[in-house]
Amino acid sequence: MISARSAARWHWKNPSVIPGFGLTLGFTLAYLTLIILIPLAALGWRSAALGWFDFFRLITDARTLGALKVSFSTALIAAVVNVVFGVITAWVLVRYDFPGRRIVDAIVDLPFAIPTAVAGIALTALYAPNGLIGSFLTPLGIKVAYTPLGIVIALIAIGLPFVVRTVQPVMQEISKEVEEAAASLGANRFQTIFRVILPGLVPAILTGFALALARGIGEYGSVIFIAGNIPFVSEIAPLLIVIRLEEFDYGSATAIATIMLIISFLMLLLINVIQAWSRRRFGYEQ
Amino acid sequence: MEIRVEKIRKEFDLYPALHDVSLDIKSGELIALLGPSGSGKTTLLRLIAGLEQPTQGRIFFGNEDASYKSVRERNVGFVFQHYALFRHMTVAENVAFGLTVRPKAQRPPKAEIRRRALELLDMVQLSGLEKRFPNQLSGGQRQRVALARAMAIEPKVLLLDEPFGALDAKVRKELRRWLREFHDRTGHTTVFVTHDQEEALELADRVVVMSQGKIEQVGSSDDVYDRPNSPFVFSFIGESANLPVTVEGGAVFFHGAPTGLSAQRDGAARLFFRPQDVSLADEGPGFTGPVTASRRLAGTRIAEVELGSSEEPCHVEIEVPLDAAASNGSVLSFRPTRWKLFY
Ligand SMILES: Nc1ncnc2c1ncn2[C@@H]1O[C@H](COP(=O)(O)OP(=O)(O)OP(=O)(O)O)[C@@H](O)[C@H]1O
Ligand SMILES: [Mg+2]
Numbered sequence: 091m092i093s094a095r096s097a098a099r100w101h102w103k104n105p106s107v108i109p110g111f112g113l114t115l116g117f118t119l120a121y122l123t124l125i126i127l128i129p130l131a132a133l134g135w136r137s138a139a140l141g142w143f144d145f146f147r148l149i150t151d152a153r154t155l156g157a158l159k160v161s162f163s164t165a166l167i168a169a170v171v172n173v174v175f176g177v178i179t180a181w182v183l184v185r186y187d188f189p190g191r192r193i194v195d196a197i198v199d200l201p202f203a204i205p206t207a208v209a210g211i212a213l214t215a216l217y218a219p220n221g222l223i224g225s226f227l228t229p230l231g232i233k234v235a236y237t238p239l240g241i242v243i244a245l246i247a248i249g250l251p252f253v254v255r256t257v258q259p260v261m262q263e264i265s266k267e268v269e270e271a272a273a274s275l276g277a278n279r280f281q282t283i284f285r286v287i288l289p290g291l292v293p294a295i296l297t298g299f300a301l302a303l304a305r306g307i308g309e310y311g312s313v314i315f316i317a318g319n320i321p322f323v324s325e326i327a328p329l330l331i332v333i334r335l336e337e338f339d340y341g342s343a344t345a346i347a348t349i350m351l352i353i354s355f356l357m358l359l360l361i362n363v364i365q366a367w368s369r370r371r372f373g374y375e376q
Numbered sequence: 377m378e379i380r381v382e383k384i385r386k387e388f389d390l391y392p393a394l395h396d397v398s399l400d401i402k403s404g405e406l407i408a409l410l411g412p413s414g415s416g417k418t419t420l421l422r423l424i425a426g427l428e429q430p431t432q433g434r435i436f437f438g439n440e441d442a443s444y445k446s447v448r449e450r451n452v453g454f455v456f457q458h459y460a461l462f463r464h465m466t467v468a469e470n471v472a473f474g475l476t477v478r479p480k481a482q483r484p485p486k487a488e489i490r491r492r493a494l495e496l497l498d499m500v501q502l503s504g505l506e507k508r509f510p511n512q513l514s515g516g517q518r519q520r521v522a523l524a525r526a527m528a529i530e531p532k533v534l535l536l537d538e539p540f541g542a543l544d545a546k547v548r549k550e551l552r553r554w555l556r557e558f559h560d561r562t563g564h565t566t567v568f569v570t571h572d573q574e575e576a577l578e579l580a581d582r583v584v585v586m587s588q589g590k591i592e593q594v595g596s597s598d599d600v601y602d603r604p605n606s607p608f609v610f611s612f613i614g615e616s617a618n619l620p621v622t623v624e625g626g627a628v629f630f631h632g633a634p635t636g637l638s639a640q641r642d643g644a645a646r647l648f649f650r651p652q653d654v655s656l657a658d659e660g661p662g663f664t665g666p667v668t669a670s671r672r673l674a675g676t677r678i679a680e681v682e683l684g685s686s687e688e689p690c691h692v693e694i695e696v697p698l699d700a701a702a703s704n705g706s707v708l709s710f711r712p713t714r715w716k717l718f719y
Contacts, residue, residue: 265458265460267456267457267458267460268460268461268462270427270447270454270456270460271454271456271460271461271462271525272462272473272477273427273446273447273448274425274427274447274448274452274453274454274526275473275474275477275525275526275528275529276448276451276474276477276478276529277448277473277474277477278448278477281477285473285477286462289464290462290463290464292464
């Protein structure tokens with residue numbers, strides 16, 4: 091099947107009945123160029139001006155490496171947590187009708203709407219050692235505010251809607267009949283969920299994961315309040331960029347931005363490849 | 377496996393979808409549930425499967441009370457109207473699913489599962505398509521995958537909800553014949569839902585006619601067509617005409633005029649007959665009126681006759697010989713040869 095497809099002569103796209111392909115593609119490319127590619131090219135050009143040696147020296151600076159590690163690891167953990175709880179949240183919203191369901195549904199979108207700084211300050215107030223939640227955690231020896239754990243919590247709050255909103259519509263589409271079919275064939279709840287429902291959601295979950303991850307890596311406003319910004323411990327890369335800018339150290343700022351961009355791009359590319367594979371594997375494409 | 381449905385009542389939010397339905401299904405029978413939309417066919421089928429729980433009443437599988445068993449425990453094969461195939465699994469994986477989810481102790485070895493899946497696909501004439509995904513199949517092929525998948529668990533009972541509903545007329549006919557052969561070969565107790573009466577009459581050993589959450593009649597095709605026991609069944613199955621009549625002193629009158637028919641019981645009634653069960657009567661009592669429309673239908677002609685007073689005319693369609701004078705405006709007189717009164 092796959093070999094037959096690749097053997098067929100490559101062309102732009104299957105002939106479509108919908109006109110305007112040329113026009114819309116042209117528009118899309120121009121648009122992406124203006125708002126994404128040109129700024130990124132400027133960034134690339136700037137860091138190229140540094141030369142390889144300086145670039146390498148700047149990104150291997152201990153503080154930079156520390157910040158990158160904090161940024162990527164917290165974003166990754168938060169995205170994984172969001173996948174789990176986002177899927178559960180989507181499940182509850184799709185499958186159960188309970189009083190206040192619409193309100194819960196609306197609350198999911200709040201992190202999209204409120205200024206991230208507000209979210210950050212609110213979370214800090216809650217999780218600070220004398221805060222509403224923090225005062226319970228401190229006696230247990232758990233410190234949230236001013237640690238990487240605080241960053242993870244902020245990123246979880248910010249990233250949740252991405253997973254819920256990408257998974258929810260696909261879950262809605264999986265008909266109740268499919269679940270009933272699995273049950274009538276003798277599958278228990280566990281088997282139904284893990285062998286029938288979740289595999290069908292994999293492409294959507296990956297999309298949600300990628301969005302939450304990307305957002306987490308770039309997040310600034312909500313993190314800087316709760317993180318405490320201790321170099322090597324809870325200082326995120328975007329903050330370090332701002333610090334370098336304030337020190338008029340444009341070379342450093344550019345180098346950190348560029349390496350973040352490269353790592354992010356590679357990660358998103360990888361997710362996209364896995365996704366393309368899973369879409370095919372799970373029968374979404376003819 | 378015999379199935380006995382005993383005084384089942386099913387309410388959805390206090391709205392009764394089924395009222396006190398009782399039905400005996402013999403082992404190895406092919407039964408059709410036939411009725412208009414919303415009459416409760418799917419609900420009854422789902423209750424038998426265990427996909428719904430009855431509000432009242434019981435369901436027996438053989439001598440065993442299955443009323444509160446879950447769908448997993450009932451071991452029924454259920455084919456859904458929209459197939460409900462697992463889109464992320466190949467055809468072979470779909471068919472094998474019921475075997476692969478069995479507890480380890482009862483699960484056949486992998487090679488055996490695969491062999492069984494391929495055998496079933498062969499039986500539904502889909503050999504060679506086992507590696508495809510459901511969305512690479514036609515509707516009729518998906519339908520047969522769904523059937524093979526349901527058969528894989530060796531169910532005692534096969535339940536199908538409008539199995540051919542989404543298919544075109546030709547494929548439908550083919551699959552209909554195929555299902556009948558399949559049933560005769562495997563000897564399962566099979567219940568299928570349809571709202572296509574032709575399908576029900578042609579395919580089933582017995583037809584269950586339902587209306588508004590009740591069973592109107594259960595019987596062979598001949599029973600429900602030739603001996604309908606209610607006005608609903610008479611008008612739902614096949615073509616029919618009905619007229620308001622009164623019975624007085626054993627004679628049937630229509631709009632005060634004798635019709636030449638006689639009956640036992642006096643009172644107001646409705647007279648039902650089929651278009652082909654009439655004979656033209658040139659003299660004597662009968663139904664007389666002008667022809668308002670006529671059309672050729674294969675070997676016969678259908679004439680629409682206006683009866684009764686001009687204030688409240690009744691139109692009936694009857695079959696007339698091709699050579700009868702039945703052009704528009706000509707007056708026809710006829711008498712039903714087979715008919716039934718409902719008081
Ligand atoms: N889950 C449900 N909740 C509420 N009402 C329901 C539900 N399922 C069915 N009903 C109602 O029960 C009645 C019988 O429905 P059912 O699906 O059994 O009809 P049907 O004979 O299969 O019709 P169709 O030919 O349209 O499929 C309908 O009036 C329907 O609205
Ligand atoms: Mg139905």
